[in-house]
Amino acid sequence: MLTSTRVETRRDQFPALPRWVGAIQHAVDHAPPDRLPQAVAEILRADVALAELLDPEQRHGCAEHYTRHVLYADPMGLFTVVALVWRAGQLSPIHGHYTWCSYKVLSGEIEEEHFAWDGHAGCARYQGKVSKLPGETAASHAGLDQIHRLRNAGAGTAISVHVYGVEGSRVATHVNRVVTAA
8 A cells, every 4th residue: 555644845855845846836826727737847846855854754755655745735736746655676557647736757767658549449668768768857738648657776865846736635645646567
């Protein structure tokens, strides 16, 4: 079972957090809906590494599955910022999203496998993969147009930060739209 923790915001150790969250809030409030995930990805791309928001124990992860740490949940429920810690070989299920998503690799190497939805067969078909290195971002809209699976392709721990258009209490149930692959 995938677990989540809520990370206490440590503004003294990361004073840029309010500015960073404010930039995301501005994008959520003002970006056209068809451009919102990309606008948030641009904010992630331009900002400094956020891995220091996790203490050493949280950066270690869990042997059984990747670990999710909620870094910030918008009080109005418009978006949630989550750090994912991936040990070597850990992967997500194949999924689309119930909501928009943007993410950035902070450390390690994340392999992103792409799939296309085959409505006739009712399953996803493998299309290829790309490697994402620290600093690289990705963004997607809700639906089955952008199905993927993320995996830590390296030998060490990888960390990524994800912003989802969902309230914090629903991040475990209303983000990944898991699908079956052919």
